[in-house]
Amino acid sequence: xxxxxxxxFRRELMAYFSTPxxxxxxxxxLILAATATFFIGDFFERNQADLKPFFNFHPWIxxxxxxxxxMRLWAEERKTGTIEFLMTLPVxxxxxxxxxxxxxxxxxxxxxxxxxPVWVTVAYLGNPDHGVIAxxxxxxxxxxxxxxSLGACLSALTxxxxxxxxxxxxACFMFLSSGLSMVRDVFQGWAPTLLVDVLASxxxxxxxxxxxxxxxxxxxxxxxGSLIVLGLVANVAIIDLRRSP
Amino acid sequence: xxxARKLSKWYGSLLAVDDVSFRVERGxxxxxxxxxxxxxxxxxxxxxxxxxxxxxxxxxxxxxVSDDPLSAKACxxxxxxxxxxxxxxxxxxxxxxxxxxxxxxRKERTERINAVISSVELHxxxxxxxxxxxxxxxxxxxxxxAIAHDPDVLILDEPTDGLDPNQKYEVRALLRSLxxxxxxxxxxxxxxxxxxxxxxxxxxxxxxxxxxxxxxxxRMMYQGSTMEEIFRIITSEKGKVDK
Numbered sequence: 403x404x405x406x407x408x409x410x411f412r413r414e415l416m417a418y419f420s421t422p423x424x425x426x427x428x429x430x431x432l433i434l435a436a437t438a439t440f441f442i443g444d445f446f447e448r449n450q451a452d453l454k455p456f457f458n459f460h461p462w463i464x465x466x467x468x469x470x471x472x473m474r475l476w477a478e479e480r481k482t483g484t485i486e487f488l489m490t491l492p493v494x495x496x497x498x499x500x501x502x503x504x505x506x507x508x509x510x511x512x513x514x515x516x517x518x519p520v521w522v523t524v525a526y527l528g529n530p531d532h533g534v535i536a537x538x539x540x541x542x543x544x545x546x547x548x549x550x551s552l553g554a555c556l557s558a559l560t561x562x563x564x565x566x567x568x569x570x571x572x573a574c575f576m577f578l579s580s581g582l583s584m585v586r587d588v589f590q591g592w593a594p595t596l597l598v599d600v601l602a603s604x605x606x607x608x609x610x611x612x613x614x615x616x617x618x619x620x621x622x623x624x625x626x627g628s629l630i631v632l633g634l635v636a637n638v639a640i641i642d643l644r645r646s647p
Numbered sequence: 648x649x650x651a652r653k654l655s656k657w658y659g660s661l662l663a664v665d666d667v668s669f670r671v672e673r674g675x676x677x678x679x680x681x682x683x684x685x686x687x688x689x690x691x692x693x694x695x696x697x698x699x700x701x702x703x704x705x706x707x708x709x710x711x712v713s714d715d716p717l718s719a720k721a722c723x724x725x726x727x728x729x730x731x732x733x734x735x736x737x738x739x740x741x742x743x744x745x746x747x748x749x750x751x752x753r754k755e756r757t758e759r760i761n762a763v764i765s766s767v768e769l770h771x772x773x774x775x776x777x778x779x780x781x782x783x784x785x786x787x788x789x790x791x792x793a794i795a796h797d798p799d800v801l802i803l804d805e806p807t808d809g810l811d812p813n814q815k816y817e818v819r820a821l822l823r824s825l826x827x828x829x830x831x832x833x834x835x836x837x838x839x840x841x842x843x844x845x846x847x848x849x850x851x852x853x854x855x856x857x858x859x860x861x862x863x864x865x866r867m868m869y870q871g872s873t874m875e876e877i878f879r880i881i882t883s884e885k886g887k888v889d890k
Contacts, residue, residue: 409747413736420735420776483731487792490695490727491748492720645698 403497410493410501411508414475418509427470431513434463439520451528456520457538457614461578461607464549469570471510472553473563475502476641480561485645495641499634503554510546514539534616541613544626545606549574551633558640577629580605648673648800648830649694653703656689663689665854666703671830671847673799676822678845678862679834682882686854687834688728688804694832695725695802707800721749724798726806730789734778738769738788741777745792763795766821782809790818794825801831807840819844838874852882 418424435456439445443455479485488498524530553570560566579585580601589598602608606629609622649671656664664686671677679687692698694705696712696719705712710719732741742763746756764770767787772780777788786809793801806822807815815837822831822844835841841848842862850858858865858881862874869877 405750406748409744413733413744417733417735482734483727483729484733486692486697486727487731487733487789490697490720490723490725491745492717492750493748494717 406497407501411504414502414505428513451530460542468549469567471506472557473566475554476558477563477566495638499637506550507547537616538614545610548626548629551630555633555637577606650706654700655702676826676831676845678841678848681851685851691804722799724793724801726789726793726803728804730786732777737774739773749796763791767791803833850881857881
């Protein structure tokens, strides 16, 4: 299964770079990350040698860029009928799902790694806590993984990439916003504290912010790990149930 | 080698395939005939393990397609309807991709790819993205990936569709040469293909098998009729009552 997944992984990763999608994605991602950090996030005015403004915007950048990475994963296979070619090769649904997800995750990892000049800049200007920055990068990549797993799974539901994009963005927004104080305030006061806490604990934002403080807690790792695994399991189930192109 | 046992498939309230049973042995080329929407593609998809039957079972090379799908798929070469392929890949990469997924060792892979490129004549388009190729070339690439691993069973949904007469002739000659040690099912609308190529013809209409016989027996039964006329008689409502 590992061998099969790695063959599919390589094909999918190459597929990103064989079309302009990869380059457009990476350029937009880098521009947004830089703009958010230096202009909106007041990187210089804060006079602090850290990357908080940079990492604070990642959830919102992923919100509309991750669906563009995952929307093609299965919807395009259904639209063009290649799902029939792929699934009649001796390939298990699990191996195909993992291969595709890993390719999307690696691709996002490449885009994230290309933001290294921001790290270099802050290291040049001051004396930042490199441990916190490294942890934040890991947290950001894990959060991307959670969104990608969700997006890959939702992409398998449809043959229309636009629909895949919209439902993924909406689902990611739900996972993000459940931790916002604005949403919490709506529930606070009338809903039981337990419900408010559960809601917040399902928020990608809460767990991501924990990690960006420089503390990689097992609970946060379990959260992102579970989100990824759940998405993949649901993805396999959808592929097995809905085979028709 | 290939066995369909009482295969049935529903799409909502439509019974697309209704209690279809047949066997194909090594050395046979079975021509699957029928009007559009008769259930040919659905039956072939069930045999190739793409969709599951609602009742009945499919067996290939002794493996149940739903019990042991990976073993069954390993011994099948399948050309899906419309020959869907990854447009961003080149034929060379696509063949390599398919054979890597079929776990062929590197040396054998290279040999098989070279052999199949010659037999379906893909030299000139080998490194061009598939989405830029003509329909005929796309079909040949799809056929190449189906036969590349030298499978015991070939399931080919309209293998000559979109080919010019010369290419059709060559593909038929290729299939005839492959048939000696394989069991082959092809679906086709070209009735002359059944006479030129197939050792048996199964005619399916409205999901049910109407006829399962050799092309020469069919000709004897409907003396003086062309294959086209026979097809029309068998698949029409009148034919249903007569047969």
